[in-house]
Amino acid sequence: MGRSPCCEKAHTNKGAWTKEEDDRLTAYIKAHGEGCWRSLPKAAGLLRCGKSCRLRWINYLRPDLKRGNFSEEEDELIIKLHSLLGNKWSLIAGRLPGRTDNEIKNYWNTHIRRKLMSRGIDPVTHRGINEQQHGSNITISFEAAAAARDDKAAVFRRDEPTTTKAAAAIAHPRQMEWGQGKPLKCPDLNLDLCISPPFQEEKPVVKRESGVGVCFSCSSLGGIPKGSDCKCSSFLGIRTAMLDFRSIEMK
């Protein structure tokens, strides 16, 4: 048996929102705040399901949204974050003020994917398409990055499934400090992130020493001193892209 529907579908509108619906939703949220999406439509006098209201607010009506074209910097950041996080659009959006996950997802699928493909880069693995069969796993160390920040102890254990935690730390570095202003101390956590090309037989993970960079363009695994560029001098066509955690740290 399936779960019960989130709302009474027979009595809800679907499709594009009207100006009046937008106004009602905006006015209600301004008066009562976000939250309790299930009961919101009824309270606001809307014939919509709660999910639909939430989506409309988050993706379109929120006052802090930055609409319009993506800048080159935003492009670059999205590509970098996607190479680290994959399709974690909400985490990526967390690093792009005023942008929504839906917007970034659409932008990725319509613009960036094609852009990377035209450069001969696989948008899924972020590696040259020709390199696919020679690919090897890459682990990116965030230990140095964590130490570079104030939250020196935010290091995750490698042997637990921490990809999401690491991703969250990247997307919302301040949010890793749970507990009313007390910095989170997790001395046994390791921020190592492992990125591996899909559809490959399992190979031993190549562990990078912290403080050593990895070039995603030429896949140099020989160890590149931190702070210096790889000889190939490009990352997805963008210079300065030694994948150093600091380079994706924002503001």
Next chain:
DNA sequence: AACGCGATCAACCGCAGAGCG
């Protein structure tokens, strides 16, 4: 002007996980 086609983006759907009793 009419049509076809690809691009774009708002909105929907189903699932997973968190929270709560």
Next chain:
DNA sequence: GCGCTCTGCGGTTGATCGCGT
């Protein structure tokens, strides 16, 4: 610990727009 509800996320769909023929 279990079951239920609610929220949030990612994938997908479909309406609309713009351009070329």
